Amino acid sequence: MARLAPARALLCVLAAAAFARTGLADEASPRYAIRAGKVVTVTRGVIDHGLLLVSAGKIEALGPADKVAVPAGYEVIDVGDRWIMPGMVEIHSHCGVGWGINDMVSQINPGMRVGDDVDPDAPAIPAVLAAGVTTVQSVPGSGTNHGGYGVAFKTWGATKQDRIIRRISIMKMTQAYNPERPGGDIGASRMGMAWLIRQYLDSARDYERSWEAYEQGERKTPPATNLGLEFSRPVMRGELPVLIHTYESWGVGMTTHMFADEYGLKGIATHAEWTGHNVGEAVARKHFAINVGPGVVSFTAVGDGRVHSVVVEFVERGVENVSVNTDAFGFDQAYLAGQAAMAARLGLDDQTALKLVTINPASAILLGDRLGSLEVGKDADLVVKKSSLLDPSTPVEMVFVNGRLAYRRDAKH
Amino acid sequence: MTRRLFAALLCALALLTPSVVMAEEAGAKPAGGSGKGVVAIQGGDLYTITDGVIRGGTLLIEAGKITALGTGLSVPEGAEVIDARGKVVMPGLVAARLSGLIRGDTKKIADALGPYGSTITFALASGVTAGYVQAGGPGDQPFGGTNAVVKLTEGDLEGMLLREPVDVNLRYSNGDPRSKALLRQQLRAAKEYLRKKAQFDQDKAAGKKVDPPAMPPGGETLTKLLTGELPARVSAEYSNDILSVLQLVDDFGIRLILEGPIEGWTIPEAIGRRKVDVIMTPRTQAERDRYISAPTGSSNEQAAILSRAGVRLAIIPPSTGFGLWGGFGEDLFTLPLEAAHAVGGGLPEDRALEAITINSAQILGVGDRLGSLQVGKDADIIVMDGHPLDYRTFVELTLVNGKVLYDKSKSRLFSHIRDKGDLPEAEPAGQ
Numbered sequence: 001m002a003r004l005a006p007a008r009a010l011l012c013v014l015a016a017a018a019f020a021r022t023g024l025a026d027e028a029s030p031r032y033a034i035r036a037g038k039v040v041t042v043t044r045g046v047i048d049h050g051l052l053l054v055s056a057g058k059i060e061a062l063g064p065a066d067k068v069a070v071p072a073g074y075e076v077i078d079v080g081d082r083w084i085m086p087g088m089v090e091i092h093s094h095c096g097v098g099w100g101i102n103d104m105v106s107q108i109n110p111g112m113r114v115g116d117d118v119d120p121d122a123p124a125i126p127a128v129l130a131a132g133v134t135t136v137q138s139v140p141g142s143g144t145n146h147g148g149y150g151v152a153f154k155t156w157g158a159t160k161q162d163r164i165i166r167r168i169s170i171m172k173m174t175q176a177y178n179p180e181r182p183g184g185d186i187g188a189s190r191m192g193m194a195w196l197i198r199q200y201l202d203s204a205r206d207y208e209r210s211w212e213a214y215e216q217g218e219r220k221t222p223p224a225t226n227l228g229l230e231f232s233r234p235v236m237r238g239e240l241p242v243l244i245h246t247y248e249s250w251g252v253g254m255t256t257h258m259f260a261d262e263y264g265l266k267g268i269a270t271h272a273e274w275t276g277h278n279v280g281e282a283v284a285r286k287h288f289a290i291n292v293g294p295g296v297v298s299f300t301a302v303g304d305g306r307v308h309s310v311v312v313e314f315v316e317r318g319v320e321n322v323s324v325n326t327d328a329f330g331f332d333q334a335y336l337a338g339q340a341a342m343a344a345r346l347g348l349d350d351q352t353a354l355k356l357v358t359i360n361p362a363s364a365i366l367l368g369d370r371l372g373s374l375e376v377g378k379d380a381d382l383v384v385k386k387s388s389l390l391d392p393s394t395p396v397e398m399v400f401v402n403g404r405l406a407y408r409r410d411a412k413h
Numbered sequence: 414m415t416r417r418l419f420a421a422l423l424c425a426l427a428l429l430t431p432s433v434v435m436a437e438e439a440g441a442k443p444a445g446g447s448g449k450g451v452v453a454i455q456g457g458d459l460y461t462i463t464d465g466v467i468r469g470g471t472l473l474i475e476a477g478k479i480t481a482l483g484t485g486l487s488v489p490e491g492a493e494v495i496d497a498r499g500k501v502v503m504p505g506l507v508a509a510r511l512s513g514l515i516r517g518d519t520k521k522i523a524d525a526l527g528p529y530g531s532t533i534t535f536a537l538a539s540g541v542t543a544g545y546v547q548a549g550g551p552g553d554q555p556f557g558g559t560n561a562v563v564k565l566t567e568g569d570l571e572g573m574l575l576r577e578p579v580d581v582n583l584r585y586s587n588g589d590p591r592s593k594a595l596l597r598q599q600l601r602a603a604k605e606y607l608r609k610k611a612q613f614d615q616d617k618a619a620g621k622k623v624d625p626p627a628m629p630p631g632g633e634t635l636t637k638l639l640t641g642e643l644p645a646r647v648s649a650e651y652s653n654d655i656l657s658v659l660q661l662v663d664d665f666g667i668r669l670i671l672e673g674p675i676e677g678w679t680i681p682e683a684i685g686r687r688k689v690d691v692i693m694t695p696r697t698q699a700e701r702d703r704y705i706s707a708p709t710g711s712s713n714e715q716a717a718i719l720s721r722a723g724v725r726l727a728i729i730p731p732s733t734g735f736g737l738w739g740g741f742g743e744d745l746f747t748l749p750l751e752a753a754h755a756v757g758g759g760l761p762e763d764r765a766l767e768a769i770t771i772n773s774a775q776i777l778g779v780g781d782r783l784g785s786l787q788v789g790k791d792a793d794i795i796v797m798d799g800h801p802l803d804y805r806t807f808v809e810l811t812l813v814n815g816k817v818l819y820d821k822s823k824s825r826l827f828s829h830i831r832d833k834g835d836l837p838e839a840e841p842a843g844q
Binding site for chain 1: 696698699700701703713737738739740741742743747750753754756757758759762802803804805807825826827828829830831835836837838839
């Protein structure tokens, strides 16, 4: 994909336009030809002296600068020896949520959507954009076993509608390690919480089955609409993933067994710290994703006197999709790259470390076709910088979101 | 600058004794035949901090001090040689604030020190060889407890305490005007005491029979500020608070260390003009005030802006301990990474390295002993496997007083971490 004949590039543009879900593929979208010292695709290596064409909000073509022709009408942006990289993706954040992330009346809250609360104009968002994070998934908290549903949004856009990628992007569950309730109601023990989670997933599965039966003509009358279960239907169909807050080997093992084996759902075990990596091989066999953070090392929990990178431990055990998070509420969202830099510091190669904040989180929330790498047809969410995204000693200089210049370092103040 | 030069001269003079080797650069042979007790760090890039980088240089240590450095130095027979070819050699990092070394409150840091513990182990593994330790902040009092510069001489209690106290922790905030007023009142009383005391000393010398003046509340500490014996260390984040603290410099002539400014970049001249030292965290971000048009909130260029205004800067990370429950990359395990953040905001690399070595040492009043590779200074030295500001660089060896106290290959902490690969080239054309 490094070199593209113009005709094939054109086909890709058409394909990209056909799949565009928002109104971004309009005539007014700027067309850019961006020349850079390095084009870091993340999925297909690095192109030295590369060129990237942007139109209709998407990446239209990319390749070595001497192999990609610049069509008429494209504004050429030459960024010199700088690198161009995909915008970063965060999938476990609470950023932009103003009024709380836990409704704590009951353990299971299937009607809650954090998208109702999230404000993409929250004060930290410009700093998050300036740090090169272009997609954030904000999720409910871990105060209950089921906090509700998360929302995925871009960190720039003319309107809130433009910014939101998926109003309901993920089901948020909590295995244990926070929602434990010491008195009175059920959910004080892990037994009780497991029962509550299974009871909910059973009813969600039954609900989806009865609707499927109706839609396929196997039953004549529609099932009674249950607003509390409506949001779970795409999850039960495997079209949306589940993000499950869990820790250590018991939790990560329990989570992957319950959600992957018992219910066959697509999911991500998040946090997954302490001794979680001890069950890494089983996680890999179940093709479950792992999202590490905000702590990225294990020391005391392992107790062998070594500082372990939780990320490296999972990667070495064969887990295909590992990503990192900040679990941020505000400005701390801007430090996402640092989480991946620490994995690189503790033994991960730079290529894999970049995936922790780009293609892996994008794929984990089933948006890998749009986000997370520089490939033809993907959203033109781009970061321009003098060195790797992971390197704090060079600033982010430009950020493009949906093919539009959203941030320029030399244009602030 | 002159203060630094003077200290260096004093040091050099003190070392002009027959037992100490004073080698010149450019191939001078050290005097004396036996290298027994000499440690030679050979072939590394010496980041001296004060005199640039010496590529492929050699550094000699004897009796815990740096005795020579340069290229073409011959290593005396019998010296213990550390091969540093391809490595970076620089002074041990000096943390302008270090938490977790002592527990609880104490009247004297010296009473609370022990030469073993995880903080010491982690510090040495991170290249931090000395730090500022505080016993209780000001709390709701105008000034807080004692503090000290501690060297992390693992296993050696005698060598730990370098200087106590270092400064006076003041509480001085617009958010607490009563406490501000109380401090100013006490400072005025202390100033008056000093005036009376001078008069008393004069009268006594003249043979007059007079009573000594009574020491006012807090006077024992506050007079040290007024005489310039100790600087004040004050936390202030926003411009209003910073300007308010600067008034103390104007009104009482005290030396000031400003810690944790966020909006310092909006008033760099006001800070620089008063020769105030600043201890700051470059990555700190804070919301700007959207209702006023003047610059507010954080800027990742703060370190660069203050440095350009002539401010002596020390850099500390968001957390000043060593945490392994989370926040790895945000504390003293990766102090150089915080300096790298400042470089990302436009601070030149050499200034950033000064901010974690010589500047913090000078601000803590121990610039004559620590913070640079110079003849006569303590041999607190780290050997690293790459550029100091690269996020992948590790400390391989840490020496304190010339003794190797951390060896990455022998310690369990990080010895399992291997080299990492760089980014791969693109796939061949046509996928």
